[in-house]
Amino acid sequence: MTIVSNLPIYAMLVSFLTIFPIIIFGKNQNVREVFTFIAAFTKLYILFNLAKFVLDGNVVVCKLIQVLSFISIDFKVDGFGMLLAIVASSLWIVTSLYSIGYMRSLKEHAQTRYFCCFALALSATMGVAFSANLLTMYLFYELLSLSTYPLVTHNQDQDARTGGRKYLTYLLGTSIGLVLPAMIITYNLTGTLSFNEMGIFGNSIQIGTLTILLIMYLFGFAKAGLLPFHSWLPGAMVAPTPVSSLLHAVAVVKVGVFCIVRILTQIFGINLLSSTHLGTIVCVIAGLTVLVSSLVAISQDNLKRLLAFSTIGQLGYIVLAAGVASKLSVTGSMLHISMHAFGKITLFFCAGAIYVATGKKYISQMVGIGRRMPFTMVAFFIGSLSIIGLPLAGGFLSKWYMVLGTLDVGKSWVMVIYLISSFLNVAYFFPIIYKAFFCTDNESLFPNEIKEAPLAALLPPLVTASITVALFIFPDIFLNLAKIVVGVN
């Protein structure tokens, strides 16, 4: 059933309108932060109201304005969009808390600008999640790229300049150079850009054109970090840690894969992908990304860079599962967006907590840290379990669905990629954990005085780690949302 409601617009506006009080009360830190939290909780409240409709199997729509003769700025809330929206806005609360602790303890400059851009990025994420057609999605996608630029370059030094330049070059370059023409060609071929469960391409369009379009879309949404358009992500590591967690878990990369999965399932359609070689193309590109990035991750010594490459690999998983194009694997793909978000944000919070407490960035310097910071490292352990896809963490479920999906359509070579990559994940995460806990006192690089990070930096990873475990036991909300949109029971 279709319900017309303005709730999706309110959900977007909440964080957008917060910008004004944030600017007005910019001088008064406490009042400013209160507004961020009011907005975050209001947004979550609106989203849960919306989720009730969606979980009942409805689709909430709302039309804003007609911009071209057959295209309008339209919003549609289905299970998939709802999933991204809930992940992003619930993590916004945690990240805000963490940001406050991080920014205040380091006495960062331009905090008002930081919180403004953060709120704007959230609005853009909501816009992408709720968009009902490609044009709306593109609009908010660009808004997200632009609003996160000041965040990535927050330090305003030479590294930030280089990283920021790379960030914009990749994101804007691909979206203008590939998505925009692809979108216009799609529109001229089909006369519509609205998302549709069956896909919008009929049978009349040549497979060659479709292949080119597919590749343009895959690489055009560079936020998804598919090889060879991935290197902005490690480059963007110059940003402060809360921003990294925003990039990796809350908004940016999730929006990238969201867009690709949306296009694969609702512009091309699962049937088209599975009945032609298009699905295989997606699998090959994504599979390469998964393997290469995992191999690169093993050789990294900088913890945050390792996490960045790990993210690239996990994004590859999500696209890969969508490319397999069976209902179960698409469910797994959508589910993995939420599972990876909670797992990866835990890891970033831990990396940040280690940095705040000890000032260490490199893995080789972290021998014995588990004894000094046990809570942080336990959280790190849970996060990495989720990324690897082992039981007791949410990541297991999504990978389970992905693997089931490959068996469903008989693409067993994809399963091999999953297995190899999981081993590689183990290979880059477990040494860290092993060195952290299992070493003699002599080997430990940390004196006894080292304690856990301050509470504001310690609490968020613990919260997200426990959510990760909780999602293993009670995955219902995300699982149902994904199942509803795919149509699996």
Added chain:
Amino acid sequence: MFEYLITNYNYMVVVFLMMMGLWAMIAKKNLVKKCIGLVIFQTGIILFYISMGAKNNSTIPIIDPKYGEAAINYANPLTQILMLTAIVVGVATLGVGLMLVQRIYKEYGSINEDRILEKFK
């Protein structure tokens, strides 16, 4: 062919004038000569219009009992009126052009394009 050129000699003159003017505007280094080229070019166009309105065995476009009221006996007045306007426009353009040349001369002490460009360096 030759006969055609002879009978339409006025257009040949027009083309010649226009080419000459255009050449002066583009190739001459002296700014005043450029202005002169502009005027020659415009004169060519004016002659072009005037000659298109002219007719053999016709008179000025004022009704005269001697010639009757048939339009064929009178030159087309419209082209001449148009050219009056065009002449005014041309004079104004020339005026602005010469004013500019004068100010350039005051500022740079030369009206040769190359020498002026040298002064910029």
Added chain:
Amino acid sequence: MADQFLVLIVLFPLFVGLLIPIIAYFNKSVVWPLAILSLIGSFWAVFNTATQLLKLDPSSSISYYLGNWMAPFGIEYVVDRFNIMVLFAIICVSLLTTIFAKQVIEKELGDNAANFYSLFLLFITGLLGITITGDAFNLYVLLEIASLTSYGLIALGRGRALVATFNYLIMGSMGACFYLLGVGYLFIKTGTLNMDQLYDVLPLLFDSKAVLVGFVFIILGMWVKMAFFPLHSWLPNAYSLAPTAAACLMAPLMTKVSVYVMIRFMLNVFSTEYVYSVLTINNIIVIMSSIAIIAGSIYALSQKNLKKMLTFIIVAEIGYMVGGVWTGHVDGIRGAIYHITADAFMTLCLFMAVGCIVYRVGNDKLESLKGIFKKMPITMICFLVGGFSVIGIPPTCGFFSKWYLISGAFNSGAWYFIIALIISSLINAVLFFRIIEIGFFGAMSNEKPDYKSLQSIKFNEVPINMWLPLVIVSMILIILGIYTNEIMTNFILNIVPMM
């Protein structure tokens, strides 16, 4: 009164423009309000004409015969759904520029300010006249009025402006003469100068060589006037050296009005049948436009001076419009027509913002933009909106014109035009983000940036009558974008015949 609106549009700025030198002799302080008043009068006339027009059938037009001499003997003023849009753009741009210009003019010109307004208004008169007239020769006269006043305006500029003006004068007169020559050829064949009548008569003469020559001369003349690459050489120097207020007015309007004249002649004098079916030169011209776009963008990339960079962006944008029209597909033509209005406001926004920067910072070199975001946040946000529009980021209007242009190119198979548009968008993105980077980080890339030195920069925004028009323009850019569909269905759809 009601039937005189058409002529009032032109008369308000004409008379006030002529009166200003006399009034300024007695009292200099009333000149600025007077200029604004005359433009408001003109705006009111345009607005009333538009309301009259929108009540009528979409394909109909309103005519006014000067001196009550019927066409073809008299001069006819016509307003239809095509030029009402251009008229709106012209009058809005002029009004906003005039409001904006006060301090800039006083700072740059001092005692000459009053005479400047006189030229300013006469220039606007010329542009309004070109747009509204239905007579090919009258168009020439008004074109020269606009050109002559613009020579005067540019010559008031700094440094090498005199030489730049002289080059512009030679090129501009050449363009106008070509146009006049072309009209002469049409007149020989048809015996009329009225555009409607030409449209009726010309189909009988489509295989005539004289008509072809006339067409070529008219289009060539307009290309010179609009600075279509490679005939653009006069534009960058002239516009970048002109006084800020003059550049703000001329850069958005003069080239766009020339594009309007070209499209007017292609659609409403020669008819689409002649242009796209009888002549088979589409592809060559689209290729030329693609080259123009790429060349303009690359030149823009190599500039170190903000205004000069913008002038080369104009050269590229001209390529957009010429290419769009010549794709010969409905979408391309619609895109080009939409882009006339959109680009007028885009260019205005950028030039005004640069005007504000120059007013506060003192020069327009890229490196002097250090810390500009903190110093002039309003100006810079508007500048960014303009920049985003040039890049083509939704929901600004630049995105939608690009949408139509690319659609047109796709449907007519002109893939090179698509590539040119995309490359130009990417280069524009580089251009504007370079500015963002300098404004945000401070020093150029070879020095070590330091945000602590940026913190000492204080908020120092321009006066309200400068930033308010700027904010309005940047909002217009977004509003135009959001209401693209309305503009298309109400105006542009009726202009372009289905092919």
